[in-house]
Amino acid sequence: MKAAVVYSSKTGFTKKYAEWIAEDLSLEAHDLQTSDHLKEVLSGVDTLIFGGGLYAIGINGLKKLLDDNQTGSISNIFVFCTGLSLRSEEVQREIFENNLKDVEKINVRLYYYRGGFDYQKLNLMDRLLMRILKLKIEWKKNKGPLSSDEKGMLAVFHRKVDFTDRKLIRELVEDVRSLQPKRDGFSDNM
Ligand SMILES: Cc1cc2nc3c(=O)[nH]c(=O)nc-3n(C[C@H](O)[C@H](O)[C@H](O)COP(=O)(O)O)c2cc1C
Missing domain, CATH: 3.40.50.360 (Flavodoxin domain)
Structure with a gap:
């Protein structure tokens, strides 16, 4: 092998x-x-x-x-x-x-x-994508319950x-x- x-x-x-x-x-x-x-x-x-x-x-x-x-x-x-x-x-x-x-x-x-x-290590495109994703999840939060992945995403956004x-x-x-x-x-x- x-x-x-x-x-x-x-x-x-x-x-x-x-x-x-x-x-x-x-x-x-x-x-x-x-x-x-x-x-x-x-x-x-x-x-x-x-x-x-x-x-x-x-x-x-x-x-x-x-x-x-x-x-x-x-x-x-x-x-x-x-x-x-x-x-x-x-x-x-x-x-x-x-x-x-x-x-x-x-x-x-x-x-x-x-x-x-680790947001600080992301390139510009990935930072932008993450910001869009965060906005989408925040918008969804106002409409109903979030999945555990979505909650997790919001929780880790600002820290490594x-x-x-x-x-x-x-x-x-x-x-x-x-x-x-x-x-x-x-x-x-x-
Ligand atoms: C733009 C973007 C999209 C992501 N999409 C997913 C995803 O679909 N599913 C997931 O579990 N994690 C997702 N993540 C989290 C990454 O997969 C995670 O940070 C991964 O450990 C990064 O590995 P790397 O540092 O080796 O590239 C995403 C992160 C970014 C920045």
């Missing part, structure tokens, strides 16, 4: 998980956005562990990686993503449907971890929060070690 860890992280939360995973598997974590030797990193790799932050339910960087056709020799992809939503099977199913449903010919398994939020938890990577690390991706494509350890 030849494996590689690649991540795409805007504010550092996914990077943290990628580095923990790489450390446990005695590999290096490579940044998709800045690595100028990604082709070499992926050359001959049959197992890829890829991580990206969730932005409007999309996994940052995943499309770029798949579209650039850099996954030629890869037969297993372990995708992890980080977001603010609480962990649940429903959230994981929604992420799978939005990002991985159409990936064929490769064994894909998805893991969702809670990341965090970090929900990262190293324990969460155990399942992925064990799965990579034993290389037995499950048939239904997503983790059942919620």
Whole structure:
């Protein structure tokens, strides 16, 4: 087995998980956005562990990686993503449907971890999107009850929060070690 860890992280939360995973598997974590030797990193790799932050339910960087056709020799992809939503099977199913449903010919398994939020590190576009989202939630608040994710979003807006938890990577690390991706494509350890 030849494996590689690649991540795409805007504010550092996914990077943290990628580095923990790489450390446990005695590999290096490579940044998709800045690595100028990604082709070499992926050359001959049959197992890829890829991580990206969730932005409007999309996994940052995943499309770029798949579209650039850099996954030629890869037969297993372990995708992890980080977001603010609480962990649940429903959230994981929604992420799978939005990002991985159409990936064929490769064994894909998805893991969702809670990341965090750091407004100060966001680029201008993401700050704008967050402000729009905040306005929408505030408007909704006047009309009726909010979901726990919406309440959570309002609560973290003005301060840095970090929900990262190293324990969460155990399942992925064990799965990579034993290389037995499950048939239904997503983790059942919620
Ligand atoms: C514009 C924007 C959209 C986001 N959309 C989602 C989302 O759909 N679901 C979610 O759980 N978290 C969402 N988040 C929170 C990020 O996924 C979370 O901060 C993540 O841990 C960031 O990872 P990164 O720093 O590695 O990029 C969003 C954050 C921003 C700024």
